[in-house]
Amino acid sequence: MIIRLASVVALLLAWQLGAQASAGRFVIAAPSQIALYVMEHAGLLWRATGVTGWAALQGFVWGNLAGVLLALLSVLVPRSERGSLTLALLLACLPLVATGPILRVLYGPGQGPQITLAALAVVYTTFLPVLVGLRALPQGWADLIRSYGRGPLALLALVRLPAALPYLIAGLQIAAPAAFLGAMVGEFTGAERGLGVLTVRALRALDLPATWTIAALAAALSLAAFAGIGALGRRLDLAPPEILLARPAPRSGGLGEAGAALLVALLLWHIAMEAFDLPRFFAKRPGDVWDYLVAAPGAEAHRAKLGAALGQTLAVALPGYLAGLALGAVLAAGLVLAPGLAALVMPLSVALRAIPIIATAPLIVWALGRDVAGPVTVVAVMIFFPTLIACLHGAARTPRAVLDLFDSYDAGAWRKLLLAQLPAMLPALFASARMAVPAAILAVTTAEWLATGRGIGALMATVASTSDYGMLWSAVAVIGLAALATHAVIAALERAVLSRTNPEQLAR
Amino acid sequence: MTLIRPSRREALALGAAALLTPRLARAATPVTLQLSWLHSVQFGGSYIAQSAGYWSNAGLDVSLLPGGPNAPVEPPVVAGTALVGISAADYTAAAVNQGAPFRIIGVAMQKNPFAIASLPGNPVNTPADLVGKRLGMALANMPVLEALCALNDIDVAGIEVVPTQYDAAPLVQGQVDCLLCWATDLPVAMTMQGLDPVTMLLADHGYAVHSQTYIATEASLKDRRPELVALMKGETMGWTDYEAGPEAAADLTVQMYPDAGLDIETQKMQALRQVPLMFSDLTRAQGFGWFTDETVAANVDTLALLGKPVSADLWDRSILEEVHG
Amino acid sequence: MTADLRLSGVSKSFGSGPGAVQAVAPCDLTIAAGSTVALVGPSGCGKSTLLRMVAGLEPVSAGQILFGDETPDALRRRAGLAMAFQDAGLLPWRSLRGNVALGRRLARRPRDAAADAALIQTVGLAGFENRRPAELSGGMRQRAAIARALAGMPELLLLDEPFAAVDELTRERLGTELAPLWEARGTTTLLVTHSVTEAVRLCSRVIVFSARPARVVADIAVPAHVGTGSVGAGKSEAVRAALRGAMA
Incomplete structure (x- = not known):
């Protein structure tokens, strides 16, 4: 206890001294400055937190509800699964530059866009684990219900839903920081108050104490939500998930099914825009994108420009994505070896995930360089957190008997990790690889927009400011396709690897 | 609480009375003005018009919709959510080239606020000083730099462009030597932080692009003329008051938007700095927001350099003529 | 019947x-x-x-x-009918009592806490009512599964x-107590x-x-x-x- 207290004090002291030494460079705000800012602006911060928090909470509820309902639909109508998955993934990959203006036009003034963006940020990451939970059904439980002549509804109410609860809790934990970030970013579409508004203001005013205070506040709130949801799960005394986040990947060879799902997504895109009567000027339909990229004069030049940007983006996104997955897995392995580190690593990880990327991305890029290391790190930082959580859950489901077996041979921690716990993590790692796709896209486009000025993120920002909405929606479509393709590749890889290492995951 | 607020029943009764006697209290026409950024003294004149009742007296109920980093002005105006938007001639030109039916009906910033900000130790006082410097800017503004270079016979390749977000940090951290920004925001922030930045206004070096322009659709110009006139009249009155007392406008801004995180001293400095950009001999002679064939011609020339060719028809002075006539 | x-x-x-x-x-x-x-x-x-x-x-x-x-x-x-499965198939988030009550609920019979308690007593699990399946041994789980099957009053x-994991002594005792139960019910x-x-x-x-x-x-x-x-x-x-x- 004393050691812990002392280390916290030492950390704060080092921070304070570091900040004071570099005061002229406008990078770090000292803890004392943050404390002073909080005291002087307590009322303002309180109100802003209330506004953003309320929007985040509403979005959290709606988004998770949507994710759960989509998962339920997938279980009750198995044929709809591919469609639900495609829809959830595409929704999660919609770039803010495209959705922001539309949401603002649809909702007018108020909290609508903030709530919607918070909701969109969580649908996919809740959908995936809940679907696993609903599917994690031993044959015996299904037989039990059937042996009493009860149907799918009783199975859902008495078995599937309770069995999915721990998975829902895990999903909610990942969703909490995402919803908060979504609500903050939603304020960029034009708001009168909130933490997002204050962030923009503070960055422009070169107000370091304010910037750091807001970042710390967002991080603290996300941490609290993360811990609170975890505590709720323990309070409910839920059995821990048995095969967390792993989900039998959609059957391969379903090319027709994938095409149908894509068609449904395109139809929804068109119908939604028509239903709300959105002007074609900024709300381009799939047909407009087709014209822009294929049929209309100049299409070849448009394709070349978009292709070049996509190439630049992938060159950053892929290494960052792989680095993030590796970082998450390595950290999880580290925590398995030295569980004591969790007290340090977990809060730091949640905080890094929760701090608005617009605040961290420029700092990281500045520290590590604009060319490769900086943007790659931004992507890695954004996605390592869910991977870490998933892998930890995965390691925890190493069967007790297997661990006892290793202990009975007095096998070392390393050997146990290598031979028992890492294989147990594999399904979770793949699942988080699928979950991380939208986060990686968000990270890379933001870094490109704010820092590197290359790639599809910068292209979208540029064309949005010149009302070139044809190019903007073409970019949206290309991003969606890239996400679906990435997901398909991972799913195929997952099947190939798991069929060797964890065949039980693919049984049904 | 019950002492201040009318009870629910009273409120209902009042509402019913308003419904039953429409002729006594003429219902105000709701109108939305889409601002181009978060609330700040940048729109001080509008706040004066709002609080002094210049709009409500004319039968308008105006909502001021804030903008933001991801809130382009053009979509809500096209969609009709906003009757008028605050844009800039280059943005409007781009949108019109993409098929938007806009007209510029007034010009708040006669001089474009774009500037090059640098630090006194390594200053940029003229466009020629840019050569060999690292310039931080959003890549979306590349055409602006190219136009400036073309206007001043400078080889743009001699400038090292570093993509940055819109933030003074890269300059004060030493990542770049100068920034392309508005003269009224980042340099003000640096001054408030105790730095003494050098600003070179692009408008002083041939860059003629109207900024903070009022845009409306052709359909609105045809069908909603009375509202447009009333709206612009209120703007004119508000901004005329603003010119007389910019610091009072800053006070009003902070008072009206206490949750926007505004610093009063910063707002006052910004309020003062935008006066010379918005008011000139021309506006004093003809009225706020005015433009002439000559200023429009200069804009058309600069916009051509920016790759956004437009004709002078983009500007429509008929509303202003009614307002000031 | x-x-x-x-x-x-x-x-x-x-x-x-x-x-x-x-x-x-x-x-x-x-x-x-x-x-x-x-x-x-x-x-x-x-x-x-x-x-x-x-x-x-x-x-x-x-x-x-x-x-x-x-x-x-x-x-x-x-x-x-009711079936007791080889792997017990208890729901891990329900207590022993909850799992036994589930048999009655699935059979659409009214709640009867006293009868459930008696069944738990019969299979020798009195005192473990509030335990989760994870806290019970394999044999205890199988006995719980039998109690659950009996709770629905099947014909x-x-x-x-059902006794694969039950130890020999308990098995003998269960035999002498359970068989009369279902014989008396005419099951x-x-x-x-x-x-x-x-x-x-x-x-x-x-x-x-x-x-x-x-x-x-x-x-x-x-x-x-x-x-x-x-x-x-x-x-x-x-x-x-x-x-x-x-x-x-």
Whole structure:
């Protein structure tokens, strides 16, 4: 206890001294400055937190509800699964530059866009684990219900839903920081108050104490939500998930099914825009994108420009994505070896995930360089957190008997990790690889927009400011396709690897 | 609480009375003005018009919709959510080239606020000083730099462009030597932080692009003329008051938007700095927001350099003529 | 209410065409109403599959199963049967009491906490009511599964190796307490086991199956009192010997 207290004090002291030494460079705000800012602006911060928090909470509820309902639909109508998955993934990959203006036009003034963006940020990451939970059904439980002549509804109410609860809790934990970030970013579409508004203001005013205070506040709130949801799960005394986040990947060879799902997504895109009567000027339909990229004069030049940007983006996104997955897995392995580190690593990880990327991305890029290391790190930082959580859950489901077996041979921690716990993590790692796709896209486009000025993120920002909405929606479509393709590749890889290492995951 | 607020029943009764006697209290026409950024003294004149009742007296109920980093002005105006938007001639030109039916009906910033900000130790006082410097800017503004270079016979390749977000940090951290920004925001922030930045206004070096322009659709110009006139009249009155007392406008801004995180001293400095950009001999002679064939011609020339060719028809002075006539 | 269970020409094959594997050879059996009958045979011979067909969980490939004049599906739909599974199949998030109550709930019968408590007492788990399945031993879980099956007051009780993980002493005690319970209720009971001792102790009739595909090789009646009482231990030994001979 004393050691812990002392280390916290030492950390704060080092921070304070570091900040004071570099005061002229406008990078770090000292803890004392943050404390002073909080005291002087307590009322303002309180109100802003209330506004953003309320929007985040509403979005959290709606988004998770949507994710759960989509998962339920997938279980009750198995044929709809591919469609639900495609829809959830595409929704999660919609770039803010495209959705922001539309949401603002649809909702007018108020909290609508903030709530919607918070909701969109969580649908996919809740959908995936809940679907696993609903599917994690031993044959015996299904037989039990059937042996009493009860149907799918009783199975859902008495078995599937309770069995999915721990998975829902895990999903909610990942969703909490995402919803908060979504609500903050939603304020960029034009708001009168909130933490997002204050962030923009503070960055422009070169107000370091304010910037750091807001970042710390967002991080603290996300941490609290993360811990609170975890505590709720323990309070409910839920059995821990048995095969967390792993989900039998959609059957391969379903090319027709994938095409149908894509068609449904395109139809929804068109119908939604028509239903709300959105002007074609900024709300381009799939047909407009087709014209822009294929049929209309100049299409070849448009394709070349978009292709070049996509190439630049992938060159950053892929290494960052792989680095993030590796970082998450390595950290999880580290925590398995030295569980004591969790007290340090977990809060730091949640905080890094929760701090608005617009605040961290420029700092990281500045520290590590604009060319490769900086943007790659931004992507890695954004996605390592869910991977870490998933892998930890995965390691925890190493069967007790297997661990006892290793202990009975007095096998070392390393050997146990290598031979028992890492294989147990594999399904979770793949699942988080699928979950991380939208986060990686968000990270890379933001870094490109704010820092590197290359790639599809910068292209979208540029064309949005010149009302070139044809190019903007073409970019949206290309991003969606890239996400679906990435997901398909991972799913195929997952099947190939798991069929060797964890065949039980693919049984049904 | 019950002492201040009318009870629910009273409120209902009042509402019913308003419904039953429409002729006594003429219902105000709701109108939305889409601002181009978060609330700040940048729109001080509008706040004066709002609080002094210049709009409500004319039968308008105006909502001021804030903008933001991801809130382009053009979509809500096209969609009709906003009757008028605050844009800039280059943005409007781009949108019109993409098929938007806009007209510029007034010009708040006669001089474009774009500037090059640098630090006194390594200053940029003229466009020629840019050569060999690292310039931080959003890549979306590349055409602006190219136009400036073309206007001043400078080889743009001699400038090292570093993509940055819109933030003074890269300059004060030493990542770049100068920034392309508005003269009224980042340099003000640096001054408030105790730095003494050098600003070179692009408008002083041939860059003629109207900024903070009022845009409306052709359909609105045809069908909603009375509202447009009333709206612009209120703007004119508000901004005329603003010119007389910019610091009072800053006070009003902070008072009206206490949750926007505004610093009063910063707002006052910004309020003062935008006066010379918005008011000139021309506006004093003809009225706020005015433009002439000559200023429009200069804009058309600069916009051509920016790759956004437009004709002078983009500007429509008929509303202003009614307002000031 | 209870009735005879009739299997006529019931067989089961997995797969189709030349690659089909026969799991249960055509089989004719009649189980008298209210009797307790054991199905014994080597591991993997297909007796569990037969039990699942009786429960309606597995379609028959040929033949017909009738309980009275009802098919297994009809019987299931009115919650007339209950099955205790080999792996217990308890829901991990419910306490022992909750799992037993679930049997009553699934059978659409009103709550009856006292009856549940009595059942828990009968299977020897009094004092563990609030434990989760993870906190119980394998044998305890199997006993809980039996209590859950009995809670629904089934007319046909199907037990799939219900004592596999229960220790020998408890097994004997359970036999003396459970068998009278379902006999008193008049429940027709089918018990799948590979333990000859258990079959003889609990049942009035033992049907012996061959290795896969399951085929009836012996059908031996166990004289009354042989199983449950200590009287006639010699006779019991004789029956067991006969059974072992049949299985060899």
